[in-house]
Amino acid sequence: MAAPFKSVQLEAAIGLNMQDDTTEKVRKGPEVSRELFGGVLDFDAAGHYPGLELLNFVYCGAGEDPLPAGDTVKITRRSHDFGRRLVWDSSFKDDPRRHNVLLDDAAAEETLRELLRCLQLDIPSGAKEPKWSRAHFFPYTQSLIHWDARERYGSIRVERLYLRGGGALAFKILRSDPDTMRLECIREGFKLLYSATVESPLEILAGFINEQSKTDEQPVVDDIEKATQANLDDFENVYRDGILNILQQGDATSVAKIRAVMGWTALWLVLMQNRRARHSLGMAESPIICDCGAGSPQLRRASQRCLQQVLGNIVGAVVHAEPGIASAQRNKIRSFFWATAAANGFLNAWRGRKHFTFSVDALEMIVLATIPAVHGMPFERFVTEVLYDRLGLAVGRGAAEASGLVNSIDASIFEENEAQLALQMIAAGLVTQYSDATRMVSRRTAS
Template identity: 45%
Template sequence: MKNMSKGTELSKGLYGGILDIDNAGFSAGVELLNFIYGVPEDKMLSPSTAPAPIKHGHHQARQLAYGLDGIKDRTGQIQNLRNMLQGESAEVVLGKLFASLQIQPPNVKRTTDSGWTRKPFFPFTSSLIHWDIKKSNENVERVWMRGGGALLHKILRDDPNSSRLENIRTGFKNLYTVAGGSALDRLSKFFRSESPRVEADKPDEIESSSRANIDNFEDVYRDGLLNILEHKKLTTVGKVEALVNWSAIWLSIMQYRRSCSEVENKLLSPIVCDCATSATSIRRLARRQFQNAFSIIQKAIDTHNKDKFSEIKAGQKNRIRGFFPSTASAVGLLNAYTGNRYFTLKVNALETIVAALVPATEEMPFAEFVDQILYLNLGIVVSRGAAKSAGLLDDYDGTIFEENEKGLATQMKAAGLLTTYSDATQMISFRR
């Protein structure tokens, strides 16, 4: 790829695609949907054809969400928009509506005025899917969607399991059938059609140069995505939310796992999550585990192909490393973006993992969830059994993991994800 920065090359060499603090959080999932729905249906997730998606800016709706009074009218477009609305009331109502549909970027303070181009819409309907807008010239081009979604798209379309790929493709084709034609869909479709868009004349270079089938952990992402798309208990919005969150969870854990493979000769250090109902020694361990994970990622970035990337500045490396805590905190795997950080499992993370990895048509024993789904599939330690398998009981008292497991059960029960039956059997299922 022409003009590829050394930092971009380094990220692709380590992780298969571009991970950067700018595309942290939910950007990858939103970018993925741009690739899925930006091409004709017969080209969706084509293994043989690199995508050249249409990229919509959604300028008008995003300007309304920000507030037209705060935008400099460079070309008369704001006045044209006001003329079209024919009244201040419509401007106010539509502005509040579209503002309620936006995603708060994980590394931007809510009190910061980041301008009208920074916050994307959550893709509740297919007509809310849009690309980045560059602030300086208001052109439709990459700014925050740096390539995390491109990597996910490459992983999906290069699936060696053709049956699973076809089922995923069918799931995406059916995803928005219920929401399509709704009042919100018609409204957002109108404003999107009135805004600039870019029709590519060649395949997306970042997607084409991303690498798939690096390890078996990619199958965990594919299986989870298919389970979400085929879920019978999830609404369209629920599926889209789970899809976006699952993409972020998988990418953050993948970054850590592949960093471990780089520096520890494929030895994966477990992710210990604090799920206890009060601050205990498990929290101190979860804090140390985060610090260890962060240092492993830094070491992998510092040592990967060192001769080739020796001149990369620390700031560029920190952008790659920053993807991990920014994304993990956004999806509930980390307690906070800054400060005294430790691994945890917040409700949004638990809901997403259950939607992705627990079979949609049946219940799963709680013990199987913590030992099979969390530990074997994702490398997350909560229970005593998982701690034993990870070799942690040689250094830590097993009772802290027992209390941790109880805390997780309490949290999942409160969230409606766990049911306790009269014989004390605990079962996991998605009941939204």
Template identity: 30%
Template structure:
């Protein structure tokens, strides 16, 4: 009952289910799985199924589990009560299995903060090529009757070796929690048709078959997955609300994604994918914060102080204070939303709903921990915080910094350093150096000398990753892709 109340309150406030379990990289993994599935369904029957980013009805998409490759990657390729699946698909050579394990274990998405090796269904493959993109899956107990009545001929052959009551892979949502559905809906509802078409073309380039040796190997292994979709399934994003009237982040997501995926001629596919993997969750976390502050009627625009120094300074302490305050904003906004829903139920005379929300409000301390963790752990995962635990502050690690520049600077253009810093503040509320800080509430919180030093450190980091070119002492230019 409490979980249901929490889900309803969170959904009303943020327009999408935001839980710790679906944080970080699970958001773009889900979005790319939907995009890939829509592309495959449309290729299979263009007359019946909508194309990539088409608006209108709920998208139908095919789902690939890649359960065999993921079990090989984690050395969990034995189905309980079954022979080693490697033998079933003629991969009984120890040397072959070790080679495949070494390859696919190196392709697993790193989840910051993990302390132990996950089960195979907790491990996801980095979507470097279209054939590697997959949906979520988990282990479920199956019965022989289920295997014979519901499985295809191929699945019957595999499931027939499994005794009743044993576990086997089932393709379904487990770690995906609708963050990717939110992102895909944002992109497919873009009213800027030129931008949408550019995004469609760039996204198609990422999710279609690559035809590379790695892609061909992934496709060959997926043909032996225990579970997969024989026909497209219809997703539903009708319950997801974008709240574009309250937050600029849906449109900032669209603009950034277009800038990232359009670089087909200048940036390798793997680098475009990496930037997309960082930009999408970053935008959703910032969207969450924006909606929370709007719920609290915060009059000031949030200013996020990025610390690029190597030592503790008053600037870093202010950034830490920044983060703590924003996490509290999310908690307080959820509590305000709950009280509003109690009042609505009271006005409607719905005593059952009223009592349910009242119980949620009393237990809100533990109930809001997961949505609050979604915000900070998502930012930590993509490198927008310095660490996943301990004393944390806002920063940008190299992959996130590359992503930020790629999302902000259009293809084929350059931006002067000072202009870029101003742009970061005007678009995203990011404060890096002294000139920008003078325009924000932080001007009275941090000594200008620390901000000046921080700006120089920021310049050096951009130069180190090849995104800034120093033409003279007075002129530094930033490009959206390394030279």
């Protein structure tokens, strides 16, 4: 009686193995993200890095063209590990480069350390001193632009840690622009972006420190950028138009424009993620409800529910595309949305109960990206034509009526919400009120 049982077991095992051989491999998060959104949208624990990654591609390329054509691009990645370790690595005191480069002057070294510390890119999730590999410099000048790096097996390795693909997608979209005139204007805008800081003391210092740091010996092809896809929908033109408008703000400082490029890239990526997730599920477009602080509990709850619906749609789209995906991989794609939105002033907080809103920095970035430099725009048109029509953000009564939100929330609540936004923008210098009936949106003169 034992032999037939063993035979059945053997046959079952063979059948199971045959089934395993023919079972399709479960795709990981980056592959699913590329299918849904065109590129890798992955939680980076800080939310600011897509813009920094974009600038690496634009300014660290192998050639002179900031937006080269072709299937592949090569970049020379630099780590800035000398400066970052000087500030954020206590063991750096034993690094031989320190003794070769720095004068034996403790006060001067401490001054340099504090100067570099002030250049740190904000980490909203950080409650304590970061490791040097997590701390990045804000790209105030071109030589401050740098890639990820870490120390492994006693040597510095330049590789991805936090620059995970959002900026690569933005770069691919810009350099794949079918509108050749706009593409050329954006190219010229990037070439001029850092022109005012070329001979600045900070640029000279950053360049010297960069020379002491680990850098690619030869330009390398970035496989993440190579695999991203552009020209998937018309919403990409909203991003391109915004970048062009920022770069053409002649009276804005370079720092204001750099902040706007990074913020606009982050905002567009999360808005795109929401739109493409809904599209993949066969859902119609629906606006994101922004609570501008009018004090309505009903509007606050609606905005909170809106965020949960957005996150739920992203998870639904990921699971629909790959039912067997691991929960950790799924949640990384989901978390990209809220972390990027929170870090760039599109959510009220990094932790706790969240709802959609606008920080002053976010409002200035949107104005720089959407209002032509030569003239302003009436506030009422800005709320309707820019925030709602172009970006899909519901603030005022017009958006509420057009989207049907007035069926569940009283229209007067949206009127008060719009009025509160106007007060915030007036206080921030982004709206000038000429009379009770005339309010104009424009970039604030002191950036």
